[in-house]
Amino acid sequence: MKNLIFSKMGNRRSELIRPLVLLKKPFPCMHCERSYKNKSSLNRHVQYECGKEKQFSCPICQKRLIQKSTLHKHMLAVHGI
Ligand SMILES: [Zn+2]
């Protein structure tokens, strides 16, 4: 009985996962949900893109800041807002 249930679950799982694996690119980023067709694209993403999209930029001087709280501090300190 246990084996039957287990194999049923296993089948169901692979049915669910297989099409996802086929659709998804084989090199997923560790830091976000993006994935890439080859490792060099992934490396480029991690080096130059990943995390940087999350950066906030000051609307006044366009300075890039990592966190929203840093942006608030920047606004206060530099622009007095
Ligand atoms: Zn990423």
Ligand SMILES: [Zn+2]
């Ligand atoms: Zn600024």
